[in-house]
Amino acid sequence: MSTLRLHELTVRFGDGRRAATVVDRVSLEVPEASVVGLVGESGSGKSTLARAVAGLVPVSAGEVTIDGGTLVGRGRTRPRGPRPVQLVFQDPNSALDPRMKIGETIGEGVAAGGVRDRAARRAEVRRLLELVRLDPALASALPRHLSGGQRQRAALARGLAARPKVLIADEITSALDVSVQGAVLNLLREIQRELGVSVLIISHNLAVVRYLADSIAVMHDGRLVEVAPAGELVERPRDPYTRSLLAAVPRLGAGGPARHADDSPVAAADLG
């Protein structure tokens, strides 16, 4: 059972009087083959939480376990090779080495997973590119020759190359256009179902998280204020902060709030 558990995870930056607690005793569970969403404003600590779970930021207290083994925190066992949790970054422009071909970047992940044979590695890179619906010929392209959506797919392929048990997707569509966002989200969903990996999807966009996640955790000032199944959280939010977050989401179908009901003469103005 690949269940990711965060137990009282705390991340503090700085020391002494200027220390800031960015992640404050967060406990969360990502059950096997499920999608958990994490929403919150920038500065709420959600990205730091993601980096701490991925082992990229040192934690001050608490631990992260997977399958009972400690991944982060005291008493962790650090075997060589790729971590079972892979983080996919927000900005596809900075997540790929500008001087490495896409195939080499993904190949690095394949090699880290233990595939040493060159031909086998190439075949695996090809399989991964097809998995993320990219043309295998792009293996020999540099990141700058790819569009934003293609780059994000390549970054996803690298994350999957090491066959992780959990994938953390940190705002993976916020740097993309809306028309590309849909395709990347669909892909993430298909891959999650196909491979059975667990996904922790982090976004400030509640609609994106609600679409993908089975359950949603809301983070505010470093703490989790509410965790609930996705539908329930959106329809019956309990925490006042969750409610204010939901109220602030702009809605297309609402026809706009009352505030511009009074400018109908302008709306009907002569446009020449």
Place this chain on the structure above:
Amino acid sequence: MPRFLRTPVGAAATLLAVAFIVLAVIGPAVWGADAARVDVAAMQRGVSAQHWLGTDTLGRDVLARVLVATRTSLSLAALATLLGALGGVVLGSIPSVLPRSAGRAVSALIDLLVAFPGLLLALFLAVVFGVGAKGAVFALAAALAPGFARLTRVLAASVTGSDYVAASRQLGVRPVRLLARHVLPNVAEPLIVNTATAMGGTLLAFAGLSFLGFGVQPPSYDWGEMLNEGLSGIYLDPAAALGPGVAVVLAGVAFTLLGELGAQLTGTARAHQGLRPITARRDEAPGGADAHCALSVSGLSITFPTPRGPITPVADVGFDILPGEIVGLVGESGSGKSLTAAAIARLVPYPGTVIADGLRLAGDDLDALPAAELRGVLGRKLAVVFQDPMSALNPALRVGRQLAEVSEVHRGETRKAAWSKAVDRLGAVHIGDPARRARQYPGELSGGMRQRAVIAQGLMAEPALILADEPTTALDVTVQRRILDLLCQVRDERGAAVLLISHDLAVVAEVASRVLVMYAGRVVEELPAAELADASAHPYTRALIDTVPDLTTNRDVPLATIEGRPPSPSEMPPGCAFAPRCPRAQARCGVDRPPLVALGDARRLACWNPHPVSAKVEATAR
């Protein structure tokens, strides 16, 4: 011919450097015999037709010796530079491989070494390593290394902090491999440039060491050693000292310039900014029906030259905004929406060319005013709010000062009056305790507060139009809500018009009364915001709306997507630009571009086969 050879500096540096390298290669073979021929009968002769730079104490030709010495001088300097660079890169790479605390210790050592003056260090080390060419090479290399180490460390630190290195780290890639595969390739460019520049300096330093007697020892000779020999007779025979001296200076300058040239080539091109004229295409006199508009744009096109011919990322865009109206401009990246805004604010980057039939801001023709007046008009009547408020505010100036400046420059107010107005405007955008905030620096404000400060800055001069380009994209939903409310409030209280540019349809639909949809540089649809959700007619607008998930999207089906991608401005199809991706495309769409035609008062559409819209809209259209 490569571009860099066309600049005087580039051509001179390249020519000189190539000449010196050729000399170094062929020198000893061609003039070697002349340089070594001892002629006791012609000792220490001055300049003559036979010996252009005279002869030395043994009657050898000085010019031949200068030419032959090129090889020794250049190769020793190059060797010292390369050794120094190599040592520095290795030393500077160590901190990014070691654990944090050990890395800090090495960094501190580098800083300590950098503090020693290079030439002094070289002199000291030359004595330690022993007098002679070998000692001098090591001494100069050791003196150069700390500088390279510091540069490498700083460059490497920025790369090690990047996401792609983090991604490799979580894949379990070892530090040494990280360094070799990711860090060094990405810092190589500036290091190579620095090596070329250092080569010039080392040439001079090496000549200096030899001149002082620490470097090349007779009977071997380089320029420095010859300078030493020639200097004793400088008053009798200046040419013997000047010859090698000129060679040292020329070679030093050549390689230093070569490094400069490299820095220019690898660095980002300097952007030309400033108010560039708009080419007007209008043939009738200005004025007319649109005189009362806050903004009136017609026939706006923006062209950029490229090596493969000009591209036109914005083509024939036209729209009007009435005072007090909020108009949304939506489109994907590359649709030309931000460039359109840049053209209104006269901020289209060089070498873009703006062509317009008309561009009027609250009654002033932006394409007809002289530059000096234009600045004043733009300063008073236009406020611009960008996506990133931090880049719009000077981090080194207090917020209040930056706001007050607007009034001082454009309204001639006194410093004191302008300051109190700035405080007043900060209060007007709901910044708490405005008097205290005005004295703070932008860095001390939160993101939402900074964006308010930028809006307040725009309000210093009673603008007719607020140009807001993705003003809330960098902000959170709750802060976004407050900024949108603020824009509406400003419109209500001051009657300013707002052009709200965003990729987020929902944001635009909430605050705007009218929406323009851009695709591939053209406006493809214009419609009342209230009809955006379910009465849009253009297939692109429909598709765009369908792709955005909201809180009621069905979770059991995949999200709608638009196949393909927008055409690049260099490969614009002859017909409708959306046709290749359009589910409703017909044969005509691929060859014939649909014009933007008015459908009644409030709608415009450019489509041959639009979605049928509701009866109400149809009625208006007729």
